[in-house]
Amino acid sequence: MPHYLNVYQLKWLLLSLAVVLVSHVANLPVWVIAASATFGTWRYCIEKYQWPMPKAWQLLPITLLICIGIIFTFKGFFGRDASLSLLVVMCSLKLLETKTLRDYMLVIVLGYFLVGNLFLFNQTIATFLVSIPPLILLTATLINTSLPTIQSIQFSFKLACQLLLQAVPVMLILFVLFPRIPGPLWGLPQNANNAMSGLGDSLQFGNISNLTKNSAIAFRAQFKGAIPANNQLYWRGPVLWHQKNQNWTMSSAKIGLPLEKLTVQGAPIQYAITLEPHNRLWLLMLDMPTTIPQKAKLTHDYSVLADRPVRTRMRYEATSFNQYQLGTSLSEREKLLSLQINEGENPKTIELVKTWEHLSAADKINAALNLYRQQDFFYTLQPPRLSKNSVDDFLFNTKRGFCEHYATSFVYLMRAASVPARIVTGYQGGEFNPNGNYLIVRQSDAHAWAEVWLQDKGWVRVDPTAAVSPERIEFGISEALSNTDELPIMARKDYPWLKKAYLNWDSVNNGWNQWVLGYDDKKQLDFLKKLTGKGLNLQEMLIWMMAMIVLVMVATSYFLIKQNKTKLNPAQHLYARYLNQLKRTGLEPRSSEAALDFAQRAAAVLPNQKQLIIEIAQRYNALMYSASPKPELLDELAQRIKQLKIKTL
Amino acid sequence: MSVKLWPLIFLKRAWWQQWLRVSKSTQNIALLNARQIYILPTRWGLLYAVMLIALLIGSINYSLSLGFYVTFLLASLGNIAMLHTWRNLVHLQVAVLKANPVFAGDGTDVIFNISDTKNRPRYAITASFLENNHLTQNISANDSQLFPVPLATSKRGLHTLPRLTLNTQFPLNLLHAWAVIENPFQVLVYPKPSDLIEPQALSFDSSTQGGSQLNKGDEDFNGHKNYQFGDSPSRIDWKASSRSIGLFTKLYSGTGSSALWLDWEATIGEKEARISQLTRWVIDAQASQKIYGLKLPNIILQPSNTESHYHQALTALAMLD
Numbered sequence: 003m004p005h006y007l008n009v010y011q012l013k014w015l016l017l018s019l020a021v022v023l024v025s026h027v028a029n030l031p032v033w034v035i036a037a038s039a040t041f042g043t044w045r046y047c048i049e050k051y052q053w054p055m056p057k058a059w060q061l062l063p064i065t066l067l068i069c070i071g072i073i074f075t076f077k078g079f080f081g082r083d084a085s086l087s088l089l090v091v092m093c094s095l096k097l098l099e100t101k102t103l104r105d106y107m108l109v110i111v112l113g114y115f116l117v118g119n120l121f122l123f124n125q126t127i128a129t130f131l132v133s134i135p136p137l138i139l140l141t142a143t144l145i146n147t148s149l150p151t152i153q154s155i156q157f158s159f160k161l162a163c164q165l166l167l168q169a170v171p172v173m174l175i176l177f178v179l180f181p182r183i184p185g186p187l188w189g190l191p192q193n194a195n196n197a198m199s200g201l202g203d204s205l206q207f208g209n210i211s212n213l214t215k216n217s218a219i220a221f222r223a224q225f226k227g228a229i230p231a232n233n234q235l236y237w238r239g240p241v242l243w244h245q246k247n248q249n250w251t252m253s254s255a256k257i258g259l260p261l262e263k264l265t266v267q268g269a270p271i272q273y274a275i276t277l278e279p280h281n282r283l284w285l286l287m288l289d290m291p292t293t294i295p296q297k298a299k300l301t302h303d304y305s306v307l308a309d310r311p312v313r314t315r316m317r318y319e320a321t322s323f324n325q326y327q328l329g330t331s332l333s334e335r336e337k338l339l340s341l342q343i344n345e346g347e348n349p350k351t352i353e354l355v356k357t358w359e360h361l362s363a364a365d366k367i368n369a370a371l372n373l374y375r376q377q378d379f380f381y382t383l384q385p386p387r388l389s390k391n392s393v394d395d396f397l398f399n400t401k402r403g404f405c406e407h408y409a410t411s412f413v414y415l416m417r418a419a420s421v422p423a424r425i426v427t428g429y430q431g432g433e434f435n436p437n438g439n440y441l442i443v444r445q446s447d448a449h450a451w452a453e454v455w456l457q458d459k460g461w462v463r464v465d466p467t468a469a470v471s472p473e474r475i476e477f478g479i480s481e482a483l484s485n486t487d488e489l490p491i492m493a494r495k496d497y498p499w500l501k502k503a504y505l506n507w508d509s510v511n512n513g514w515n516q517w518v519l520g521y522d523d524k525k526q527l528d529f530l531k532k533l534t535g536k537g538l539n540l541q542e543m544l545i546w547m548m549a550m551i552v553l554v555m556v557a558t559s560y561f562l563i564k565q566n567k568t569k570l571n572p573a574q575h576l577y578a579r580y581l582n583q584l585k586r587t588g589l590e591p592r593s594s595e596a597a598l599d600f601a602q603r604a605a606a607v608l609p610n611q612k613q614l615i616i617e618i619a620q621r622y623n624a625l626m627y628s629a630s631p632k633p634e635l636l637d638e639l640a641q642r643i644k645q646l647k648i649k650t651l
Numbered sequence: 652m653s654v655k656l657w658p659l660i661f662l663k664r665a666w667w668q669q670w671l672r673v674s675k676s677t678q679n680i681a682l683l684n685a686r687q688i689y690i691l692p693t694r695w696g697l698l699y700a701v702m703l704i705a706l707l708i709g710s711i712n713y714s715l716s717l718g719f720y721v722t723f724l725l726a727s728l729g730n731i732a733m734l735h736t737w738r739n740l741v742h743l744q745v746a747v748l749k750a751n752p753v754f755a756g757d758g759t760d761v762i763f764n765i766s767d768t769k770n771r772p773r774y775a776i777t778a779s780f781l782e783n784n785h786l787t788q789n790i791s792a793n794d795s796q797l798f799p800v801p802l803a804t805s806k807r808g809l810h811t812l813p814r815l816t817l818n819t820q821f822p823l824n825l826l827h828a829w830a831v832i833e834n835p836f837q838v839l840v841y842p843k844p845s846d847l848i849e850p851q852a853l854s855f856d857s858s859t860q861g862g863s864q865l866n867k868g869d870e871d872f873n874g875h876k877n878y879q880f881g882d883s884p885s886r887i888d889w890k891a892s893s894r895s896i897g898l899f900t901k902l903y904s905g906t907g908s909s910a911l912w913l914d915w916e917a918t919i920g921e922k923e924a925r926i927s928q929l930t931r932w933v934i935d936a937q938a939s940q941k942i943y944g945l946k947l948p949n950i951i952l953q954p955s956n957t958e959s960h961y962h963q964a965l966t967a968l969a970m971l972d
Contacts, residue, residue: 107695111702118706121717148824150787172727314714519716
């Protein structure tokens with residue numbers, strides 16, 4: 003005969019599943035939430051109003067409808083989101099045939115699994131906190147299924163909290179010492195990366211200004227020494243060589259240009275970057291990187307690429323020099339590539355640079371920058387749309403734009419004037435967080451600038467945006483724009499207290515990222531090396547892990563066994579103190595001896611205290627064994643025990 | 652209520668049982684010590700473990716630190732639950748109070764008194780003889796609880812109790828802890844009464860009843876017989892007994908005028924069938940408030956119709972070799 007469970011247990015189950023559903027609310031389509039809630043309510047009504055349980059033939063069409071709904075909603079694409087939806091809705095449908103212990107246990111275990119799935123979507127501190135209530139409630143539900151009688155709500159809730167708290171030490175040991183295997187074992191959930199933003203591998207008008215409206219963090223940088231000035235913080239991303247229509251792209255990897263020659267001087271800048279996943283290859287580094295992380299590779303134009311797209315937060319250390327000479331000699335091929343422009347476009351611009359023919363390369367640069375400075379160019383995130391001859395339109399007509407406009411028009415001018423030039427994209431600046439002594443670089447710090455090649459000097463960085471809006475480069479984007487511009491609130495300069503609170507919060511987040519989320523195989527080895535002085539190999543790690551777990555378990559079981567001492571009531575407390583006093587004279591009650599019998603014996607040994615000893619025993623007995631002892635008895639007992647003066651024999 | 656538990660499947664096998672540490676009772680009281688508690692996951696526990704493995708693999712694959720957190724927390728929870736399940740059973744004191752005699756084939760409740768000795772409440776304690784239905788109850792701290800545990804019987808006689816299994820799945824239903832208790836307590840099983848009601852058995856007339864030549868009434872001393880279980884102590888001839896080895900019971904010849912004699916010789920068939928027949932007669936005679944005596948090959952009970960006489964008669968039948 004199956005073991006049927008009672009209404010009370012069902013209520014717990016429904017409550018805990020409701021909380022699991024709420025925790026997933028952002029990850030599910032509305033109809034899935036509605037359907038799951040409906041099934042749960044239906045199940046409750048079955049119990050409350052004695053409705054019949056639905057038959058299998060009634061559930062079958064519902065199941066089919068749900069499957070069709072899932073296929074339709076996710077357009078047949080069965081990735082992370084679709085499988086979660088399916089699991090949630092099937093779990094709630096299962097409730098409609100949940101009667102026995104077997105069904106309950108299945109649903110609860112599924113509930114735990116769903117809580118684990120929360121972290122496929124994100125792993126913020128908030129999600130961590132959200133995961134706690136469902137875990138407590140599911141555990142309380144489990145406790146209720148194991149009980150033959152109904153206990154109070156507090157009982158199972160308290161016990162669930164106790165059990166989970168007692169589970170924390172071993173959880174921490176496992177978290178720190180369980181050998182972390184670098185993932186992925188097979189693949190990533192197919193739509194796990196759709197929310198990532200970051201630099202693209204090409205530049206089109208609008209690309210970067212879209213990023214600029216995004217306050218998401220691109221990476222955080224921690225410097226070993228002093229942080230360089232803001233105008234030195236050029237975080238190098240992809241270098242764009244090739245113009246096609248209005249689109250600038252990287253040089254093809256097949257071109258196989260040799261690595262440009264880099265000579266550096268001055269002090270090295272050492273720093274560590276925690277890069278948010280962006281699903282691309284680039285690892286951002288300060289101009290110019292000299293040491294790069296293992297497995298990463300350097301392109302000929304000094305972009306650093308990871309060996310596979312960055313899909314999880316990664317931390318790497320690097321060294322850069324901000325005094326350098328890059329690519330002092332330019333090969334014919336490089337020259338050809340860095341002078342390429344579309345033929346027959348932008349006639350006005352071509353016309354303009356013809357007037358610069360007699361100038362040296364350096365003067366041509368100045369001429370171009372003066373163009374931006376002297377005419378009323380304006381830095382804005384909301385530039386007007388440009389026509390097909392975009393450079394002409396920008397330089398002679400709209401004159402309103404953003405770093406990408408300045409960088410592309412500048413490089414176009416240079417190339418038209420026969421000065422080899424290229425666009426570098428990346429990030430510029432960053433926000434210093436004094437709490438954690440690190441720099442926060444956001445998507446809104448995305449930037450584009452130019453590099454021109456000069457004889458004897460090599461590739462020289464020129465930032466035309468600085469000509470128009472020096473504040474952008476000196477102090478960051480919030481200084482370059484009026485507050486009404488569409489910057490995310492965190493990148494703006496008003497609300498200083500809000501910003502301060504945010505910086506505090508961000509340093510907490512950064513710690514979280516570094517120590518909780520970023521705790522991977524490498525970090526684990528580093529941490530254990532720091533902890534033990536020497537590194538631990540896999541075997542030692544496992545031995546330590548097991549040893550510590552055993553230790554904690556032994557301690558916990560000792561604590562559990564020991565825990566329940568009889569709680570003494572006030573009278574017993576006083577009496578125990580009195581017995582302790584008597585102990586000094588060698589008097590101790592025998593196990594079978596009642597309080598009065600003992601008092602007689604004690605009085606015989608201590609005749610001058612006889613009165614007090616008997617009175618104490620009488621009052622103790624009255625307090626302990628009468629149905630409703632008078633409250634003043636306790637005071638009397640305390641008084642007499644105080645009066646008792648026992649000379650040590 | 653029956654929860655199929657896979658550990659019990661193993662328990663049913665004799666070869667496994669002999670390896671079990673069993674809590675042996677002294678004077679019908681057993682205290683479960685730490686070494687006598689066994690623990691294994693239930694099938695839900697196994698399901699839970701499979702779920703944890705799935706979470707672990709997912710966490711490794713997607714490098715989810717918080718996935719590791721949930722996996723490890725739940726794994727550790729299972730671990731802690733193990734301690735709690737064990738703790739829920741250990742240091743319980745199990746005493747047999749009584750078991751009413753029963754007719755073979757019927758069930759009886761053996762009353763156990765199970766008490767906590769460690770000042771903590773115990774939850775969901777199940778007591779059962781293997782394969783029988785069982786009873787789950789809570790025990791308050793420093794208190795005891797009566798557990799009437801159903802016992803099925805099949806053979807007459809005095810039987811030692813089978814091993815009692817105490818188990819619990821508290822608090823999470825994921826682990827099953829159990830302990831096996833052996834108890835010297837004996838339960839008396841009366842023979843199964845036959846279904847046949849022989850009409851003459853109920854006849855009153857003593858002259859037509861039984862083939863007995865001796866009239867073993869109460870009145871006249873008629874000699875000695877060897878003491879038999881069930882003989883009244885008042886009839887033991889202590890003087891005669893002291894002269895020789897063994898006890899002698901005095902035999903008297905009664906009037907037998909209105910007594911019904913239920914005689915072994917009057918029954919037919921196999922030994923067990925005869926015993927069944929006599930049992931039936933005893934029951935029926937007692938039910939119709941007759942005064943009846945019982946003649947067995949080795950024992951004769953003088954007619955009476957008291958409750959104790961009834962049980963004496965049934966005991967004699969139960970113990971008949």
